[in-house]
Amino acid sequence: MSYCLNPGCSKPENPDDVKFCRTCGYKLLLKERYRAIKPIGQGGFGKTFLAVDEDKPSKPRCVIKQFYPQAQGTNTLAKAVELFNQEAVRLDELGKHPQIPELLAYFTQDDRQYLVQEFIDGQNLAQELAQNGALNEIQIRQLLNDLLSVLQFCHTKQVIHRDIKPENIILRGSDRKLVLVDFGAAKSTTGAALNQTGTSIGSPEYVAPEQMRGRAVFASDIYSLGATCVNLLTARSPFDSYDTNNDRWVWQQYLKTPVSNELSHILNKMLESIPIRRYQTVDEVLNDLNQHSPVAATPAITAKPVPQPLTTSSPTFVTQSPSQVEKELEEMKTQFLGTPKSQPNKIQSPNPISQPSTKSKIDEELEELKAKYLGKNNT
Template sequence: MSYCLSPTCSNPENLVYSQRCQSCGSQLLLRDRYQVIKPLGQGGFGATFLANDQGLPGEPSCVIKQLRPSGSAPHVLQMARELFEREAKTLGKIGNHPQVPRLLDYFEDHEQFYLVQEYISGDTLQEEVKLNGILSETGVKQFLSETLPLLQYIHEQKVIHRDIKPANLIRRTQDARMVLIDFGAVKDQVSQAATSQSGQTVLTAYAIGTPGFAPPEQMAMRPVYASDIYALGVTCIYLLTSKTPKDLDYNPNTGEMMWEQLVHVSDHLGNVLRKMLEVSVRNRYQSAAEVLRALEIEPYLDSLAKGLLTKSDTGAKERTRNHRENSAVLSNNPSAAVTGVGVAQVAAAIRARRAKAAEAAGLQQGSGMAKSTTLASSSSSSSQFQNSKVERKLDTQGLLTAYLKGRRDFALHNLSLLNLQGAD
């Protein structure tokens, strides 16, 4: 099918090889190159479409974002042009990150503005939750370990996304990495926008994000970097409950989202989420790096990244077929994403850090203390391990039996010595 992009077209669907729209007569091949296949979504200022790039071998898929001005008056077109150029500039600046779609082209045609971006194949977080159900605490920590470094990179480029939500996060099919899309609401702190006659900033008077996910200061058109931290926190609540902000109650005195009675997480993660969701910017985490430190997963990010990039021996088709099953497994066990050497690296990093902390605690309390291994049984990443110097023994069958009984924390065991070939 060829799809007509004219905003006034009454019947935009056409036969695949049509040159002009049978309904309105508009030319269908955009810029003599892009054949639009179908719409993907629509917002207040524009719409996105799936297209084929006929200018490249193989006619690869791409996403075309059409910015539709609300009128034809000169000041409206000028505002739309500034919005368009700002988004293109931002995408060009941050698009070299592997978790951000690349900008391929941008142009103006008949007072319509178009951005062409890399097409990301996969399911959104919203689709994943509807398909597989809610995530566990471990699954949410895995999600944060993937998205917080990306958010830190975006903020280092002096960009605020302003529309982080489950529908704008896609798990890419070919490598299971989380990709952040839709930078249409971006706020670039570097360039100051022109002001309108009313005194408001023209570019920030619109596209302020999604109600419920956007914090109060953003709805008041004063977004800061911590605004994205709040939206990420709301996304975590969705992952734990499958409830959107409109389905939740709010404290009438403070305006805080009332979510704690709906989730079952450790005190440690609960405290982190509570600070991410502070209504007051002053009391909220100020950066993604702060959240990583609070989660105590910052030392393991390099190992996690290496593990996620480890190639499996299965073919691409099999990985695609098993993608949804793997997503469900990842929600219960993030180490499932870290194959082969990755597991040993993460486990070794955790063991080394805990052993160092235990040794420091032992030196402070004197040499007369017993040096037996003590394990505080808890799934929380804030569990306290003291004087832990003896690694626990566990054979292959014991590991599988413990896993089937619901155990998920094997950080103190050297899994690299076990024969897990063929184990699910």
């Protein structure tokens, strides 16, 4: 199916083999290659569509973001334009990273702005939480290892995300990796930008106090990630895990499963309201996180167990241990010499005079066999 991108179209559904909408005549292909399939999101500033890139043989899926502000205020509209442009600029600045959607195109068509980016197939963590319940400590540690590396990449590129929350973290279905999306609120810290007071932006539940005052810093993203972990551990809003009367976090009271003192210390330091008391860099968090309980950076959120391969031994025969060889040689010796002295009820050999010489010869042969097999096993 092709979906018409004209906001005023009364019947936007079309067959996938037509180039113009049968209802309104609107052109269905953007830049002669991107075809919308269905709407997947809508906000005050535009719509988001699942689409197909018809220019590539594999026809991979992608996402079309259409800038279509419905707010009428001049200031609001200007801010909306800034944020839409900003997302394209930030994605372009960041370049390619396996856990950030790639920017595919940014252009204007029919007096409307469009942004096309890589489609991430999976559920966001808010959906995962609703479906599977609260996370445990192992999952949170792995989540932190996975996402902190993405934040490290962003901060190295001098970009502050400014809107980290469960809804903006997608668990990709193909490899169970976490992908950070929606860079519309992202801010560059290059030049004098970091020292300028900007607009308060982000989701209030997850925003650091200094960011609420328009003074976001790198540590502001660390705060938001800490608040996200609190939400995923308690299945409660971060607002409901903070005691405003005593000005302190009380999220430990609402845990679904207990966590270690080490993880509690790390999360509380990520959530310090005064920036200077908080972790200043991602490296500081990672060092504390993996100091005592190192966890590989592979997500464990609702991950299915991977069966371990069976171990097959290359030889086609069974190798005997020295004790097994000695036991078998002792049995052979018993057959030739009679019953050992440890069994007195058995009749001894009728010729005690000839026995020592016979025993000596057999012992000698058995020693040779023992040396042959045991020597072979020991090499």
